[in-house]
Structure formats: C-alpha cells, structure tokens
Amino acid sequence: MLLTIDVGNTQTVLGLFEGEEVIEHWRINTDPRRTADEIAVVLQGLVQQSPLLADSDISGIALCSTVPSVLHEMREMCRRYYGDVPAVIVEPGVKTGVPVRMDNPKEVGADRIVNSLAAVHLHGGPAVVVDFGTATTFDAVSSKGEYVGGAIAPGIEISIDALSVRGAQLHKIELQRPRNVIAKNTVEALQSGLIYGFAGQVDGIVDRMSAELADDPDAVTVIATGGLAPLVLDEARTIDHYEPWLTLVGLRLIYERNIGTTS
Numbered sequence: 679m680l681l682t683i684d685v686g687n688t689q690t691v692l693g694l695f696e697g698e699e700v701i702e703h704w705r706i707n708t709d710p711r712r713t714a715d716e717i718a719v720v721l722q723g724l725v726q727q728s729p730l731l732a733d734s735d736i737s738g739i740a741l742c743s744t745v746p747s748v749l750h751e752m753r754e755m756c757r758r759y760y761g762d763v764p765a766v767i768v769e770p771g772v773k774t775g776v777p778v779r780m781d782n783p784k785e786v787g788a789d790r791i792v793n794s795l796a797a798v799h800l801h802g803g804p805a806v807v808v809d810f811g812t813a814t815t816f817d818a819v820s821s822k823g824e825y826v827g828g829a830i831a832p833g834i835e836i837s838i839d840a841l842s843v844r845g846a847q848l849h850k851i852e853l854q855r856p857r858n859v860i861a862k863n864t865v866e867a868l869q870s871g872l873i874y875g876f877a878g879q880v881d882g883i884v885d886r887m888s889a890e891l892a893d894d895p896d897a898v899t900v901i902a903t904g905g906l907a908p909l910v911l912d913e914a915r916t917i918d919h920y921e922p923w924l925t926l927v928g929l930r931l932i933y934e935r936n937i938g939t940t941s
Contacts, residue, residue: 702730917927
C-alpha cells in the first residue's frame with residue numbers, strides 16, 4: 679500500500695492507497711517543532727489504530743511539503759523508520775510530467791504542481807484548481823497539462839484571525855452559512871462577509887483566469903480542494919468538481935512515474 683503525505687502550512691493530510699483508491703486518511707496539525715522521531719510516533723500510532731492495515735503494509739511513500747523545516751524531518755523519518763520502503767519526495771529532479779511555464783519554476787510550491795497533475799488526470803485541461811488552505815490558491819493548467827501560473831489570496835482562517843486581532847469588537851466565530859446575506863447580528867454579519875465574500879472572490883478570479891486560458895471560457899474545468907472548500911462549494915457558481923484528495927491523487931501519480939505501482 680502507498681502512503682501519501684501532504685504537508686501544508688497549517689495541517690498535514692495523510693492518505694493510504696490500495697491501487698487507485700484512498701482506503702484510509704488522517705488530518706493532523708503541522709508542527710514545525712516536531713522531530714523525525716515524533717513524526718514517526720504519530721504516524722505509527724495512526725497506522726496501528728486503523729483496522730484496515732498494519733505498519734508492515736506500507737510498501738511505498740510519496741510526500742510533498744510547503745514547510746522546509748518539516749520536509750527535513752520527514753526526510754529523516756523516512757530514512758530512519760522506513761529505510762527499506764521506496765520513497766518519492768516532490769522536489770526539483772523528480773519527474774512530475776507537468777511543464778512549469780513560470781519566470782522562476784522553483785518558486786512554485788510542490789503541492790501546486792501535484793494538484794495540477796491530478797486535475798488534468800481526473801478531468802482534463804484546461805483547468806483551474808482552487809485550493810482552500812492557509813492561503814486560497816488558484817492554479818491555471820493549460821489544455822496541454824502545463825502549469826501556466828496562478829494567484830494567491832489570504833485564506834479564510836487567516837481572514838478570521840486578522841479580523842479578531844484588528845477589530846476591537848470582533849471575535850473568532852464558527853464558520854457556517856448564515857440565515858441571510860443581510861445579517862441581523864455581528865456573528866452572522868461576519869459569516870456573511872466571509873462565506874459570500876470568498877465565494878465572490880473565487881468566481882471573480884476564476885472568470886478572469888478562464889478568459890485567459892481558453893477562447894471558450896466554458897471549456898475550462900474548475901476543481902476545488904482543501905479542507906475549507908466545503909464552506910463555499912454551494913455559494914461559488916464557477917466550481918465544477920470537489921476533489922478532497924486531489925493532492926494525494928497527484929502524489930500517487932508522481933510515485934508511479936518515478937518508482938512504479940504499488941499495492
């Protein structure tokens with residue numbers, strides 16, 4: 679079985695593949711202070727509590743990270759605890775099959791390349807991937823499967839934190855759909871501004887990207903992913919598909935390109 683690990687700025691998502699299917703998954707906080715040994719303890723604890731597998735079932739590892747300090751410890755964890763297991767870490771030199779048409783390709787986060795690969799694999803191109811994480815990222819993929827650029831906006835939780843810090847009478851709230859857009863209290867006013875504001879942001883940026891990507895903007899497929907995506911799925915008119923494991927699927931594809939299939 680293939681273990682895939684997506685290390686984000688706020689959370690780390692782990693998924694276990696049997697063939698092409700995600701049969702188990704976990705989400706934990708990303709802690710830059712964790713050592714390789716601590717990461718191994720957490721990982722082995724998650725694996726051992728699952729009724730679907732044992733530690734010995736892991737026959738391959740694929741991972742990407744947007745946090746350099748965590749990537750270093752992940753690399754050490756793989757070497758020390760899974761030294762006999764083939765591992766692919768998405769970094770320069772790894773075959774992804776995604777040409778990067780940027781001024782400086784090294785600036786592009788590994789997760790964005792991984793997402794682009796998975797989007798084209800699942801839905802074809804041209805496509806726009808909207809990833810709702812610590813930041814909300816928009817990634818444009820051509821009809822040829824090329825990563826051609828993107829946009830980055832503050833994420834939903836960052837916006838909530840900023841409001842609670844800078845607004846004297848504003849506090850952190852539960853993120854859910856308010857009863858009405860025109861709110862009757864402060865909590866629902868914040869919910870309305872965040873949910874509908876981000877939905878409008880998504881539609882506005884996607885419309886402009888689609889117009890640049892293709893002569894027919896309707897031919898562009900828009901895929902949403904990320905832990906916070908469900909908050910705006912029903913409000914953003916431009917989103918065609920929701921793929922919660924998009925990055926994990928991309929990691930599986932990159933593993934197969936570099937190592938081969940595993941079961």
